[in-house]
Amino acid sequence: MSLFLEVVSVVEAVKAVQKIAPPPGCEDVPLEDALYRVLAKDVLADIDIPGFDRSTVDGYAVAAAETTGASEAIPAMLQCRGRIGMGSADAGSISPGSCRYVPTGGALPTGADAVVMIEHAEQIGDDILVHRPVAPGENVVFRGEDFGAGKVVLERGRVLSPREIGVAAAVGADRVSVVKMPRIGIISTGNELVPVAETPGAGEVRDANSYLAGAFVTERGCHPVYFGIVRDERPVLKRAVSSALDRCDAVLVSGGSSKDERDNTAAVLAELGKVLVHGIAIAPGKPTIIGTARGKPVIGLPGHPASAFVVLVAVVDHLLATMRQTAVSRRTVRARLTQNIPSTRGREDYVRVSTSGGEATPVFGKSGLLNTLVQSEGVVRIPASSEGFEVGEEVEVILW
Ligand code: AMP
Ligand code: MG
Numbered sequence: 001m002s003l004f005l006e007v008v009s010v011v012e013a014v015k016a017v018q019k020i021a022p023p024p025g026c027e028d029v030p031l032e033d034a035l036y037r038v039l040a041k042d043v044l045a046d047i048d049i050p051g052f053d054r055s056t057v058d059g060y061a062v063a064a065a066e067t068t069g070a071s072e073a074i075p076a077m078l079q080c081r082g083r084i085g086m087g088s089a090d091a092g093s094i095s096p097g098s099c100r101y102v103p104t105g106g107a108l109p110t111g112a113d114a115v116v117m118i119e120h121a122e123q124i125g126d127d128i129l130v131h132r133p134v135a136p137g138e139n140v141v142f143r144g145e146d147f148g149a150g151k152v153v154l155e156r157g158r159v160l161s162p163r164e165i166g167v168a169a170a171v172g173a174d175r176v177s178v179v180k181m182p183r184i185g186i187i188s189t190g191n192e193l194v195p196v197a198e199t200p201g202a203g204e205v206r207d208a209n210s211y212l213a214g215a216f217v218t219e220r221g222c223h224p225v226y227f228g229i230v231r232d233e234r235p236v237l238k239r240a241v242s243s244a245l246d247r248c249d250a251v252l253v254s255g256g257s258s259k260d261e262r263d264n265t266a267a268v269l270a271e272l273g274k275v276l277v278h279g280i281a282i283a284p285g286k287p288t289i290i291g292t293a294r295g296k297p298v299i300g301l302p303g304h305p306a307s308a309f310v311v312l313v314a315v316v317d318h319l320l321a322t323m324r325q326t327a328v329s330r331r332t333v334r335a336r337l338t339q340n341i342p343s344t345r346g347r348e349d350y351v352r353v354s355t356s357g358g359e360a361t362p363v364f365g366k367s368g369l370l371n372t373l374v375q376s377e378g379v380v381r382i383p384a385s386s387e388g389f390e391v392g393e394e395v396e397v398i399l400w
Pocket of ligand 1: 188189190192193205206207208209210254255256257258301302303304305368
């Protein structure tokens with residue numbers, strides 16, 4: 001007989017964590033410290049980018065109309081009025097019948113609206129023979145064409161990857177307003193747990209989950225705070241959760257999340273605050289707790305590292321994204337199943353799979369095996385309404 005009479009769906013669990021995610025506040029940081037932070041305010045272009053009409057090639061700045069009909073046999077002839085220096089404030093002007101040499105990135109002189117690539121021109125003394133016509137705007141980026149002054153370049157909520165950092169630099173954002181990094185307290189509970197540096201004795205296992213959860217929250221732009229291993233004793237766990245609540249914005253407790261009398265997480269949470277969910281219709285990962293204490297989310301993760309990881313991906317990811325005021329970012333691929341995957345209706349199954357060459361192969365293993373975590377590249381989510389997928393079906397693999 002299941003101890004979990006009131007499991008909620010994954011959708012409900014996700015809604016529950018989104019509802020309790022505390023608003024993080026924001027802070028200003030130098031751009032060089034902003035990698036993977038979430039923008040709290042839009043970044044605007046301070047000036048037109050580029051600030052001047054600019055050549056994209058090495059060549060001759062011309063009035064495009066003067067090259068109409070130019071060919072190898074009958075080139076257009078223009079007089080070259082010297083070179084434009086890089087960074088030069090004054091690119092001068094060209095008059096009808098003339099052109100100026102301009103390097104890549106150089107400013108166009110007044111009167112020019114295109115650039116003939118150097119490969120398509122021939123210099124004879126002061127004259128330039130143009131062998132091909134250019135259209136107006138060819139090989140030119142016009143002032144403000146990239147970003148107009150005052151325009152939004154990066155919207156709030158956007159995660160700053162190296163691409164965004166580069167663009168922010170180009171529009172003068174030497175400091176950016178970002179969402180504060182949530183501090184996530186991490187506790188492992190279990191009398192059998194020993195620190196990773198120790199060799200476990202009989203009946204003991206190493207605390208993998210502190211590292212697993214810590215790395216997961218770090219990868220998602222949060223700051224892990226480690227509270228170590230706590231014995232399965234209610235007062236001890238209560239003290240640990242309480243001090244984690246003092247110092248953090250949310251707390252993850254792994255182990256002791258089931259409904260056995262030795263499992264203390266739900267009882268401790270009920271003493272400190274409120275249990276909102278105890279049991280999710282997800283496999284693996286059913287013994288999961290969602291609650292709040294002192295206005296902060298506390299999540300009880302299953303002890304099995306593979307189950308804990310599935311819950312991190314399926315539920316905690318949404319908590320962290322909401323706290324960071326951004327969207328969950330998932331990399332997915334589509335792949336064809338090499339085997340049937342049966343599933344029980346009414347429960348969302350997360351089946352670990354290895355993928356290669358557009359195929360996904362389920363990595364079945366006994367509950368509790370660690371090797372499935374490293375022998376799989378991701379999971380296939382089987383909705384609660386489905387009885388599974390058949391060999392040959394195309395499925396979405398959530399890469400992890
Ligand atoms: P529990 O959720 O406490 O019932 O634990 C379920 C299983 O996960 C047990 O076999 C535990 O030994 C194992 N386990 C619990 N916590 C951890 C941990 N931090 N690291 C590795 N295994 C764990
Ligand atoms: Mg335990």
